[in-house]
Amino acid sequence: MNVLYNRFTERRGDYMNLQEIRNFLKELFSKPLGDAKKRHIVFWYDSNEDFAQDIDDFDIENIKVVKLTNKNAFWVKYHIEKEDTTNNILVYANMEKPRPAQDWLYDIFRYSEEFTTDRVTVIMRELKVADASLKEDFKLYNIFFKNKERITAFKNLNIQGYTKEKVHIGVLAVLTKVKFMDIEEILKAILKEYLDGSSKIYEDIKKFGDLDSLWNLIVKYYGYGFEEKSLERFMAMLLVTNMNETIKFELPKQYDTFISKKATNCVVFINHFMNSTKDGEYYDRMQELIADKLKIDTLLEKNSSDMFINCDIFQKIDKLVIRRITNLLKDEVEEYSKYLNIISARRTTHFYKKYESEYKAIKWAISLLSKKRELNSIIKTETSYDMFKSYVKDYYHLDKAYRKFYYHYDNCIEKDELNDLKERIENVYNNWYLQELSIKWFNSLEKQSSWRIEGLKGQDKFYSEFIKYGKERVFVIISDGLRYESAEELATKLTNERKGRVEIDYMQGVLPSYTKLGMASLLPNKSIEINDKYDVLVNGISSNGTENRNAILKIENPNSLAITYDKVMDMDMDEIRKAFIGLDIVYIYHNAIDARGDHSSTEREVFAATELAFNEIITLVNKLVNRISAASIVITADHGYLYKRNAMEQSDKISGVKLDDGEDSRRFILTSNTDSLEGTVAYSMDYLLGGGSNKKVITPRGTSRFKVQGAGANYVHGGAMLQEVVVPVIKFKNDRSTSSVNDIRKASISLTSITRKITNIITYFEFFQEEKIQDKVILQRIKCYLEDESGSRISNVSIIIGDSRSENPLERTYREKFILKSMAYDKTKQYFLVMQDDEDSNGMYVRIPYTIDIAIVDEFGF
Numbered sequence: 050m051n052v053l054y055n056r057f058t059e060r061r062g063d064y065m066n067l068q069e070i071r072n073f074l075k076e077l078f079s080k081p082l083g084d085a086k087k088r089h090i091v092f093w094y095d096s097n098e099d100f101a102q103d104i105d106d107f108d109i110e111n112i113k114v115v116k117l118t119n120k121n122a123f124w125v126k127y128h129i130e131k132e133d134t135t136n137n138i139l140v141y142a143n144m145e146k147p148r149p150a151q152d153w154l155y156d157i158f159r160y161s162e163e164f165t166t167d168r169v170t171v172i173m174r175e176l177k178v179a180d181a182s183l184k185e186d187f188k189l190y191n192i193f194f195k196n197k198e199r200i201t202a203f204k205n206l207n208i209q210g211y212t213k214e215k216v217h218i219g220v221l222a223v224l225t226k227v228k229f230m231d232i233e234e235i236l237k238a239i240l241k242e243y244l245d246g247s248s249k250i251y252e253d254i255k256k257f258g259d260l261d262s263l264w265n266l267i268v269k270y271y272g273y274g275f276e277e278k279s280l281e282r283f284m285a286m287l288l289v290t291n292m293n294e295t296i297k298f299e300l301p302k303q304y305d306t307f308i309s310k311k312a313t314n315c316v317v318f319i320n321h322f323m324n325s326t327k328d329g330e331y332y333d334r335m336q337e338l339i340a341d342k343l344k345i346d347t348l349l350e351k352n353s354s355d356m357f358i359n360c361d362i363f364q365k366i367d368k369l370v371i372r373r374i375t376n377l378l379k380d381e382v383e384e385y386s387k388y389l390n391i392i393s394a395r396r397t398t399h400f401y402k403k404y405e406s407e408y409k410a411i412k413w414a415i416s417l418l419s420k421k422r423e424l425n426s427i428i429k430t431e432t433s434y435d436m437f438k439s440y441v442k443d444y445y446h447l448d449k450a451y452r453k454f455y456y457h458y459d460n461c462i463e464k465d466e467l468n469d470l471k472e473r474i475e476n477v478y479n480n481w482y483l484q485e486l487s488i489k490w491f492n493s494l495e496k497q498s499s500w501r502i503e504g505l506k507g508q509d510k511f512y513s514e515f516i517k518y519g520k521e522r523v524f525v526i527i528s529d530g531l532r533y534e535s536a537e538e539l540a541t542k543l544t545n546e547r548k549g550r551v552e553i554d555y556m557q558g559v560l561p562s563y564t565k566l567g568m569a570s571l572l573p574n575k576s577i578e579i580n581d582k583y584d585v586l587v588n589g590i591s592s593n594g595t596e597n598r599n600a601i602l603k604i605e606n607p608n609s610l611a612i613t614y615d616k617v618m619d620m621d622m623d624e625i626r627k628a629f630i631g632l633d634i635v636y637i638y639h640n641a642i643d644a645r646g647d648h649s650s651t652e653r654e655v656f657a658a659t660e661l662a663f664n665e666i667i668t669l670v671n672k673l674v675n676r677i678s679a680a681s682i683v684i685t686a687d688h689g690y691l692y693k694r695n696a697m698e699q700s701d702k703i704s705g706v707k708l709d710d711g712e713d714s715r716r717f718i719l720t721s722n723t724d725s726l727e728g729t730v731a732y733s734m735d736y737l738l739g740g741g742s743n744k745k746v747i748t749p750r751g752t753s754r755f756k757v758q759g760a761g762a763n764y765v766h767g768g769a770m771l772q773e774v775v776v777p778v779i780k781f782k783n784d785r786s787t788s789s790v791n792d793i794r795k796a797s798i799s800l801t802s803i804t805r806k807i808t809n810i811i812t813y814f815e816f817f818q819e820e821k822i823q824d825k826v827i828l829q830r831i832k833c834y835l836e837d838e839s840g841s842r843i844s845n846v847s848i849i850i851g852d853s854r855s856e857n858p859l860e861r862t863y864r865e866k867f868i869l870k871s872m873a874y875d876k877t878k879q880y881f882l883v884m885q886d887d888e889d890s891n892g893m894y895v896r897i898p899y900t901i902d903i904a905i906v907d908e909f910g911f
Contacts, residue, residue, distance in 0.1 A: 272311030361398030487751030530643035536777030567687025649761025
């Protein structure tokens with residue numbers, strides 16, 4: 050049976066006038082007959098009796114009007130089927146349309162057509178809603194359905210199997226501009242607008258929808274228990290309910306009214322809201338608003354961090370955790386394992402990314418302090434050879450930790466919270482570590498008659514030790530100012546980013562440890578000279594500049610090239626192949642660290658420059674391997690450096706030094722003058738220049754600087770401290786074989802739970818990291834959640850970071866809680882546990898089928 054309404058819905062106003070109806074019916078009855086019909090029969094139920102007085106005046110040609118009442122249904126049936134079987138008939142009834150079971154004319158009605166002037170009926174028929182019991186629900190939205198765009202949007206929801214609830218949710222979806230039937234998305238749209246300081250959506254619901262229906266849904270799905278219809282109270286209830294499920298202490302009585310009895314849906318709602326890439330910002334605003342109103346910080350202050358360590362609902366938790374750990378570290382409470390466990394637990398929480406720099410700065414501060422404790426606050430008295438070895442084995446960790454602390458500290462948004470800790474780190478690093486190290490180191494050097502330390506490879510032998518006897522083309526990357534501790538980190542990064550073998554070695558750097566002499570010593574050399582102008586000559590040629598270095602390389606091997614990093618990176622594929630074809634040795638000069646550190650305006654950025662250097666060098670290595678199949682790459686430096694963050698004191702400087710002859714800087718004097726200077730050590734340059742040289746190098750004992758004019762004394766090099774003269778050598782061999790031995794892979798994480806049926810709205814799954822983190826095996830971060838067949842998430846999202854280095858399988862096992870939405874589940878359908886790489890969209894993706902058989906949804910949460 051068809052419903053005749055199209056023209057009606059195009060009219061303005063609620064009802065047609067009599068003439069409009071007459072014209073429409075006339076046209077209707079003139080339509081061609083189909084389906085073997087011999088005439089038109091149309092039913093018109095005018096329940097409001099709007100046209101009861103006019104029906105007798107109907108005089109449409111070829112249409113017979115039959116009036117149906119509550120008492121003549123049998124006669125009308127007999128008349129249509131027996132007495133008049135040829136005329137077109139309009140059956141008019143000034144009453145409600147009867148239900149099918151009570152309708153004597155229902156069989157005729159089924160093969161006839163219906164005309165109506167009732168907007169609700171028109172809309173229901175247009176939407177193919179057969180259930181007449183929903184009429185009152187549609188009548189509620191009479192104003193809503195007066196707008197064509199809203200009707201179209203409602204249709205586009207493709208609602209199947211209409212129910213009262215689906216009608217309400219459909220209207221809300223249209224008014225909130227949500228494209229599908231999802232109460233969670235509808236509520237997020239309402240809350241987001243509220244947090245933007247607007248109320249248009251809410252007012253539209255009030256004007257075109259029904260606020261009572263909205264709040265009834267909020268009560269049904271989220272257990273809202275307040276009499277006042279307040280969005281702020283709703284937000285507070287969501288947040289407090291979530292907090293209540295993740296803390297280990299009982300909330301005070303005043304919070305009871307904010308704890309929902311439908312906690313599962315509240316937990317899933319908040320989990321989805323905070324973890325949404327497009328909505329996370331609104332979640333942050335929401336929690337800040339509610340935290341202030343509910344005085345959450347006062348509540349948290351009364352409890353230990355252990356009580357809420359797994360709660361990530363409020364940003365104030367992270368602020369408090371950071372402040373507490375930094376205060377304990379400042380006060381020398383050495384529970385380092387406990388602090389690291391707390392930081393580790395926070396890594397999967399919502400606000401970790403915002404405070405990642407703070408947490409990592411604390412972690413590296415702990416690394417420095419725990420190294421001090423491990424060494425028992427003692428730098429051993431050893432020979433210079435043994436101290437050199439101890440540095441590359443142990444002591445460099447403190448320099449690395451100091452660098453990493455400041456790198457992350459500089460990126461903190463809560464610097465004030467870390468200031469006291471920063472002062473302790475400065476004190477330990479400068480007043481204990483550097484002071485202790487310098488005293489022991491220079492005491493050991495006093496036993497040396499020459500700068501050369503027996504048993505160590507010298508920097509001036511670099512070419513012959515690491516380059517000359519190679520059987521394949523060698524690329525040498527020289528990064529100005531790359532310290533040993535930084536090179537160790539770079540070596541680890543290379544190990545975990547490239548298929549190949551990586552080894553790190555070291556050399557004793559030249560003294561003075563500055564660029565001119567360091568760069569010269571890395572070249573093939575039969576002789577190194579320093580002339581009266583203090584230019585450094587290699588084999589009689591000035592070693593200053595790339596062109597001169599290129600000439601020196603070609604004397605040793607004509608198939609050599611010296612080139613800068615920038616030029617290589619500017620080359621396209623054809624240019625780089627052409628430039629390097631037929632070469633045996635290529636020196637590539639890179640300058641990121643020293644370029645930043647050696648200028649007073651940027652020396653504070655030297656640690657950030659180190660991170661930049663890592664990225665640039667790895668990018669260069671990738672280009673050499675991928676574009677020209679480089680197989681052997683050596684990475685080294687001209688010198689290291691000393692750096693401290695706090696301002697230099699006058700006691701750190703040696704003043705009154707003025708020599709007429711020589712070259713000087715804050716950390717050395719190169720001179721032929723024979724005068725001695727207090728507070729310094731001096732070495733003949735014979736160790737490098739050969740016998741007969743009249744030059745010597747003078748450097749301050751320890752970390753002191755010579756006082757010179759101009760700003761910039763925190764970043765220095767040129768002296769004899771281990772940080773300046775331990776020169777790294779990274780040897781990288783690319784692996785082009787099909788063997789998987791050197792393949793980089795993420796630690797595999799698998800589901801170990803055997804059952805594939807879920808019988809509880811709260812369920813736990815166990816996962817296993819199949820191998821420990823080691824060389825070539827890097828951590829994997831995955832997110833897991835449950836979804837239905839259409840891909841809609843039905844649970845919270847759980848993050849697993851597989852980064853355990855333990856040999857013990859139990860320590861590589863993860864037990865994760867999953868909370869399902871409180872809803873009806875169909876045990877005949879499939880649901881899926883999704884495991885996917887959280888950092889790489891092309892990485893791991895597993896979808897494991899499950900059945901869900903939950904007889905009674907737990908309305909009381911946990």
